[in-house]
Amino acid sequence: MASKLKNAQLDAKKALETVEDQFQMLQILNEQGEVVNEAAMPDLTDEQLQELMSRMVYTRILDQRSISLNRQGRLGFYAPTAGQEASQLASQFALEKEDFILPGYRDVPQIVWHGLPLSQAFLWSRGHFQGGQIPEGVNVAIPQIIIGAQYVQTAGVALGLKKRGAKAVAITYTGDGGTSQGDFYEGINFAGAFKAPAIFIIQNNRFAISTPVAKQSAAKTLAQKAVAAGIPGVQVDGMDPLAVYVATRDARERAINGEGPTLIETMTYRYGPHTMAGDDPTRYRTADLDNEWEKKDPLVRFRKFLENKGIWSEEKENEVIEKAKEDIKEAIKVADAAPKQKVTDLISIMHEDMPFNLKEQYEIYKEKESK
């Protein structure tokens, strides 16, 4: 029977291959900083290009300083970001202030560039409750710790923005490992069903702690998972800031035009460990692989691109580096000045109005703290 069927749609394998073939990585700048896709070039001014470069340089310094502050015991939880600057910052660069970011735990740079004071990011890292007190008008959630949970919440934020008539989008980030979670699929599917103005980014940095992406899924690309939810999906070179920017800008435009969400997979790499809590990447990554990815470095290629355009110099870069160091020093000072946390502080931030059951505990600790 089956041999007589000629309908190509009944060839399940072919359907998969056809879909997978469609997901080709978008690249605008190659590793040498040369434009390889003139048609896709975004219309950014020299100042904007310089600003994006500055942010990437600044964030690389922030990463280095955060790692050393963590080692000195002056910072708490930290998930290194080096290698992912294009993926993180060029996507944020395509946003407006009204857009709402729901970050994962590695996505602190995006929310800092979206307006969260650096001192608060440091307090958050230390588990100080003031770190989570997002200032009025800064549209970000605190970084999500549970893998993938931010994806379903993003659908809700997007629906809320839509209901309020805001011309804004909700954008979220997870990693390659996050795509294996039920929340990942539920989030993109739910948002798709309601054409919610959302952007879902997968930063495919190749390893979920130690598990390589090939062991995470049989899917050839993670972007193609969008097909199952019936939403657009795109894979971009996550080491190329211009490709990341363009993909996010286009997704944003579709979202605010009522065309619904987009899934973006950025092909990137984290140079450092998963977090500073004892991970040793040499157990699961080879030096060759590290070297291969470092050649794709987003700062290196973007620097070359800007230098060729004559709008970047060592002097300029040093200015940014000095500014970053200065800001970080100042932010740590501010964080250090935050009052020591008390148990009563933690009890009193749990509810809008303290219920009587907590009041009892509150009184007990208040008594203890007064001694």
Place this chain on the structure above:
Amino acid sequence: MATREITYLEAVREAMSQEMRQNEDVFILGEDIGVYGGAFGVTRGMIEEFGPERVRNTPISEAAIAGAAIGAALTGMRPILELQFSDFITIAMDQMVNQAAKTRYMFGGKGKVPMVLRTPAGSGTGAAAQHSQSLEAWMAHIPGLKVVQPSTAYDVKGLLKAAMDDDNPVIFYEHKLLYKTSAEVPEEPYSIEIGKADIKREGTDVTVVATAIMVHKALEAAAQLEKEGISVEVIDPRTIVPLDKETIIDSVKKTGRLIVVHEAVRRGGIGGEIASMVAESEAFDYLDAPIKRLGGKEVPIPYNPNLEKAAIPQVPDILAAVRETVKYK
């Protein structure tokens, strides 16, 4: 206030509809809550009045329903989410336990998640092992969540109003078998404070603290026991978090005897919490008899109707427990 007799189900619907008429930020989301009217018909007619954006019929996706409610709440909306059966809270558990319950705390007291998770619980409808449980004690264990279990049409309307007005996540358990019960209910909106027990029947010999459907079984038992000259006080905590300890303690000080009855499995149930709370309190000195807990058997709820009844406390079980307890002098 003008009242009329309506059912528990109608009271739930009325509370939501009245709130939605006066607050644009309130909306409902859940499975089959549109033209179908929800698994038990609670939202029937609402999509016609409020439209599909405010009565959002969702994909079968409990984690996304709960997560989207949280996300919407972060933008200032006040979502009410309906889970078809409270058993499905297992699928929404991460969003409720790790997210909703902790959002405000982790935002340093500045995040706000005003949301109500409404869901029918309990057995008695022949819905078997995966559609009949009473898992409220799980939720009661989580700091940051309030847990409400109304037992009458009057209570359900007032408590739902309070839950919708609350700026924190509230888990709101409706009992399937109570949907068709009726009471005099005011037409106007009113609020019953979350954390206030109600003495459903006054008595002097024994205190029976009962929740949800068990309130009615306890009242039935109390009426029979009155004929035997035993005076039973029936207390409905109405909300298990926060728990109105004072009302329970005062009652036990008066009667000297305590029985706690709930449908949920006895082991690890909220009855253990209530019994311990009394044992730790000044009421301990007043106890004339050991505290008794009645709860569900340690089995999944059976499909067979006779076994289904046998799996949870029934009126004869309460009668026996009271008679045994009052023997202690």
